Amino acid sequence: MIELSHLNKTFQTADGVVDALKDINLTIADGDVFGIIGMSGAGKSTLVRCINMLERPTSGTVKVGGDDMTTLSPAALREKRRSITMIFQQFNLLMQRTCLKNVCFPMELGGMPKKDARKKAKELLELVGLPDKAQSYPAQLSGGQQQRVAIARALATNPQVLLCDEATSALDPKTTHSILELIRDINQKLGITVVVITHQMSVVEEICSHVAILDEGRVVEQGDVAQVFAHPQSDAAKRLVFPNGEETVLPPQQNEARLRILFNGSATADKPLIATMAAEHGILANILGASTRAFHEQAFGEMLIGVPRGQKQQTLDFLSTVPGIAVEEVAEDAE
Amino acid sequence: MLNNLFTPETLQEAWTVLKTQIPLAIWETVYVTVLSTAFAIVLGLPLGVLLVAGEKNGVLPLPKGLMHALNVIINLLRSIPFLILMIMVFPLTRLIVGTTVGTVASIVPLVIAAFPFVARLVEGSLREVNPNIIEAAQSMGATPMQIICKVMIPESVPSLISNATIAITTILGYSAMSGIIGGGGLGKIAINYGYYRYKFLVMLIAVILLILLVQIFQSVGTKIAIRSDKRLK
Secondary structure, three states: OEEEEEEEEEEEEOOEEEEEEEEEEEEEOOOOEEEEEOOOOOOHHHHHHHHOOOOOOOEEEEEEOOEEHHHOOHHHHHHHHOOEEEEEOOOOOOOOOOHHHHHHHHHHHOOOOHHHHHHHHHHHHHHOOOHHHOOOOHHHOOHHHHHHHHHHHHHOOOOOEEEEEOOOOOOOHHHHHHHHHHHHHHHHHHOOEEEEEEOOHHHHHHHOOEEEEEEOOEEEEEEEHHHHHHOOOOHHHHHHHOOOOOOOOOOOOOOEEEEEEEEEEEOOOOOOHHHHHHHHHOOOOEEEEEEEEEEOOEEEEEEEEEEEHHHHHHHHHHHHHOOOEEEEEOOHHHO | OOOOOOOHHHHHHHHHHHHHOHHHHHHHHHHHHHHHHHHHHHHHHHHHHHHHHOOOOOOOOOOHHHHHHHHHHHHHHHHOOHHHHHHHOHHHHHHHHOOOOOOOOOHHHHHHHHHHHHHHHHHHHHHOOOHHHHHHHHHOOOOHHHHHHHHHHHHOHHHHHHHHHHHHHHHHHHHHHHHHHOOOOHHHHHHHHHHHOOOHHHHHHHHHHHHHHHHHHHHHHHHHHHHHOOOOO
16 A cells, blocks of 8 residues: 655755645555546656655655655665566666666666576566567667566566556557556556556556546545546646536527536447437537547546527436436536 | 988888887887776776766765865866876876886876876766666665666766777877886887987877877777667667
């Protein structure tokens, strides 16, 4: 279990003091795949570096597996870091070592006999699908392959936690997908807790079960991925879920009531909602904006519709009978 | 000077020098240069490592005062002209070698002049190492010593070899100057014949040989540096 409580981090820069992290409280359960998402500059990388003390928090505590990271001696911290490994956006492989020797590296640091380390490294390269690249140098590999080597290297010390710092941000969508699949496999097969730092919604959607949204150094929302993405509460969460802006709609018409329909994991595909409204109830709705996404084969998202003011109550009554959706009226002055 | 450069007498003399003195002079130059470079690296490499690792944000932060002192000493040694330095270190040379003249004696001032230079070159090479790779090693629980020996130095090997080549060619130039204090080699021949006795042809030959040596060191060094770099393949 990873527990961050009242974590603060301030940086002294030339322009004054910058609060990178403000009162962060997070609990990440063992075996979870936990996403931390935010725009660039939100403090994601600082936050993940506070977990393994690459950054020392200014105040607050970080507990990993019961050990308070902030109070460990340098030697104890080094030992602890062997069970909390990390992969990076730029892979950070040793460029002058072969892939096999890169994977051997953390075992070499721990003083494992060379022969055993090589044997284990070969197994790990097999696990990540690169058994034939043992003698290649990182520069000879594609980005996706380099990240696979980095993952093999991160697994070499049998960690309990894998921190992924924008691990797929330098990769194309297809490679991203295969790397995420590998990470999920590792999580399921080896039971390693995974913390995923990203600015991409799609990454969180694909592999995370819980998510925290970070904005300007604060956790503004956290919880179950489906829940958070279905009902984004904070502005930051809304910006992430609706990157094109949900409110960029036509100015309100007179005699039009605006309703927001929230899809909360309903299976709506078999019953077209708007068409049913028109055909069976004679409600002629105007779709002003919609943003839905499938997540675990269910629909999440929201739709903004305009209906004639006279039919507002009728519409609300009808929609309340449809399972899996929620509806709310959008106040005029909110536009 | 040039119109009587090639006369039967000068050619005859040059030929004699070429046969009798040049082979030994080449050997002495190479020997002094390589040995001085080796000693300069032995002193300069750890010093260069300290300059990078000992910084405030380095892997092994050292007291600010110590870092300041190291920098001052290096700058001080580097600002003394080699000709003056050779004379200034006479007492040290006598202490180590037993004499202040001769080929072996010239190694002492060469090393003193070269090791701060080597330290700066090493510093430059190590600063090129991607800090993210160092961070990755830290995240794996590497000790400062392991980061220096297993990450910083191995990762900068191609750059270190390039810079060792620069060092060896520079030291070659210095070694020629040590002909002044009785150091042997091509420099001594160039000075003795060209400067003291106006035998310019012999001087010219010695200079051409020095140029050739620099060329050889440089091209071999460059080739090794490129071959050692696994980022390029």
